[in-house]
Amino acid sequence: MNAAEIARDVSAGRVSAAEITAATLAQVQAVDGDVGAYLTVLGQIARSSAARVDERIAAGERLALAGVPIALKDNMCLEGSRTTCGSKILEHWIAPYTATAVARLLEAGAIPIGKANCDEFAMGSSCENSALGVTRNPYDLTRVPGGSSGGSAAAVAAGEAAIGLGSDTGGSIREPAAFCNLVGFKPTYGRVSRYGLIAFASSLDQIGPLARTVEDAALAYDIMAGYDPMDATSLDRPVERTADSLRADLSGLRVGIVREFDTKALGERSDALYREAYRDLERLGAELVEVSLPTADYGLATYYLIAPAECSSNLARFDGVRYGLRVEGADVRAMYDNTRAAGFGPEVKRRILIGTHALSSGYYDAYYVRAQKARTLIARDFERAFAQCDLIACPAASCPAFEFAAKSDPYSMYLMDYYTIPMSLAGLPALSVPCGWATPEGANLPLPIGLQLCAPLFGERLLLGAAAAYERATNHALAHPAQIGPVRA
Amino acid sequence: MTPDTIDIRYVAALARIALSDDEIERFSKELGELLGHVRALQELDTASVPATAQVVESRNVLREDVERPCLDREVVLDGAPQRQGAFFRVPRIIAE
Numbered sequence: 001m002n003a004a005e006i007a008r009d010v011s012a013g014r015v016s017a018a019e020i021t022a023a024t025l026a027q028v029q030a031v032d033g034d035v036g037a038y039l040t041v042l043g044q045i046a047r048s049s050a051a052r053v054d055e056r057i058a059a060g061e062r063l064a065l066a067g068v069p070i071a072l073k074d075n076m077c078l079e080g081s082r083t084t085c086g087s088k089i090l091e092h093w094i095a096p097y098t099a100t101a102v103a104r105l106l107e108a109g110a111i112p113i114g115k116a117n118c119d120e121f122a123m124g125s126s127c128e129n130s131a132l133g134v135t136r137n138p139y140d141l142t143r144v145p146g147g148s149s150g151g152s153a154a155a156v157a158a159g160e161a162a163i164g165l166g167s168d169t170g171g172s173i174r175e176p177a178a179f180c181n182l183v184g185f186k187p188t189y190g191r192v193s194r195y196g197l198i199a200f201a202s203s204l205d206q207i208g209p210l211a212r213t214v215e216d217a218a219l220a221y222d223i224m225a226g227y228d229p230m231d232a233t234s235l236d237r238p239v240e241r242t243a244d245s246l247r248a249d250l251s252g253l254r255v256g257i258v259r260e261f262d263t264k265a266l267g268e269r270s271d272a273l274y275r276e277a278y279r280d281l282e283r284l285g286a287e288l289v290e291v292s293l294p295t296a297d298y299g300l301a302t303y304y305l306i307a308p309a310e311c312s313s314n315l316a317r318f319d320g321v322r323y324g325l326r327v328e329g330a331d332v333r334a335m336y337d338n339t340r341a342a343g344f345g346p347e348v349k350r351r352i353l354i355g356t357h358a359l360s361s362g363y364y365d366a367y368y369v370r371a372q373k374a375r376t377l378i379a380r381d382f383e384r385a386f387a388q389c390d391l392i393a394c395p396a397a398s399c400p401a402f403e404f405a406a407k408s409d410p411y412s413m414y415l416m417d418y419y420t421i422p423m424s425l426a427g428l429p430a431l432s433v434p435c436g437w438a439t440p441e442g443a444n445l446p447l448p449i450g451l452q453l454c455a456p457l458f459g460e461r462l463l464l465g466a467a468a469a470y471e472r473a474t475n476h477a478l479a480h481p482a483q484i485g486p487v488r489a
Numbered sequence: 490m491t492p493d494t495i496d497i498r499y500v501a502a503l504a505r506i507a508l509s510d511d512e513i514e515r516f517s518k519e520l521g522e523l524l525g526h527v528r529a530l531q532e533l534d535t536a537s538v539p540a541t542a543q544v545v546e547s548r549n550v551l552r553e554d555v556e557r558p559c560l561d562r563e564v565v566l567d568g569a570p571q572r573q574g575a576f577f578r579v580p581r582i583i584a585e
Contacts, residue, residue: 229552
């Protein structure tokens, strides 16, 4: 069931939160051995949360997410629960407080089912960088679920939650959503508080929902969005509700197609699907206009200086003193060196090293400052494009879900986020919505493909509204060509 | 030193990460290649472009200087690898 349906039924007393929770935990029990979405299942916390929600409903409270089972990416704190970031350095760390976004969902009646696997410290595009577990794509268990929010995506796709909470720094919500046949939504930077989200790259990180429908994503966003005094970068300006903005058509909208994003390079099938998607937008009343993002091609280079620079600074706190792992050494310096050597995996080390290099004396201007200037140019490209259009449509990922170990060269993995990184650098709201099925070479079954839509800053209402119209008209998520669904009990 | 090389030993020392010989070899190669890719940024004319640190409105954030509840000291200390009483326990920092 979708989140909106669950909330309606629980609110109306047709089913209890306790029953929904029991059914969801049973599904976890049945499929998570194969899928591996969760690092920690919160059985006890889920049951007691459900009991409280049922009491509140019985007392006449109205809760927007009454009884909705949610998966929390394991870089988000939930008081009293293990919060690992998929890393050995935090493998046994218990969060002493709850992230604001999580607290708001729970206050609205959501039930936390578990802490979902992710690439270590959210650095990756396949979940393979997790040090603590393997997550498989529910549509093809030989393939990755995407990343870094891959556990949250797999949990929702496999019916182990109705909404997954993810974080997106360069595409970490949108790409796994595309790989798992879901809607994945990254709001405008600063719209959702980052308090309690363990930081990777602070000027880019943003929390958002993964869901089966646009309506569910909008429902979760409306609850989470808004100013939080605990996050100095959260925006103190009014939030427009989105759940009541879902449109039936796109009349009067201009949708920009990016000249530089030639979909032919993605193969015949994907190319055809994206062309069909653009035609569908037109059929729904939108006017298609060609726009140019000449600097977008520099997005990857810009991102792989800025994000590692910020990560090298943020992850300095993991030093064996205040939390997590400590590995002793002859002196304090050796203790730091040994703790970080044992606690971090290869991708995290790579990014700390490149970031440290980019910020080091003699290289700072050549790398970090230049990347910040390139970031300005990329943001200006979008400003110019949005003078000509209301939304931009483009691919969400460069291919469907790939097989494990298929991207062993780090740069080939970085390329997965080619289409999502420019929006992140510009802070723009963007989402991925299912746009069809493709069977890549070597796959036995068709795999989902995602269309990315992007709006100007604070354009959430327009973005989700338009995505809902496209979803309603095409219904790709429900149209698996082989008539098989995700793993079921 | 050309812009595409990276002294992994020096950078790892700055980053406080002990690396094995294998890692030094592997990361030198991989990160040298990555620096080759990011070199593309040199093509952009950025002479008159301001740097962007944050994309949305940024302003100084102040709050009233009033007491508020904070995290429980015991809970926070329990998350540490080693504690002693009300303190984080660390290796000796000042030589005898």
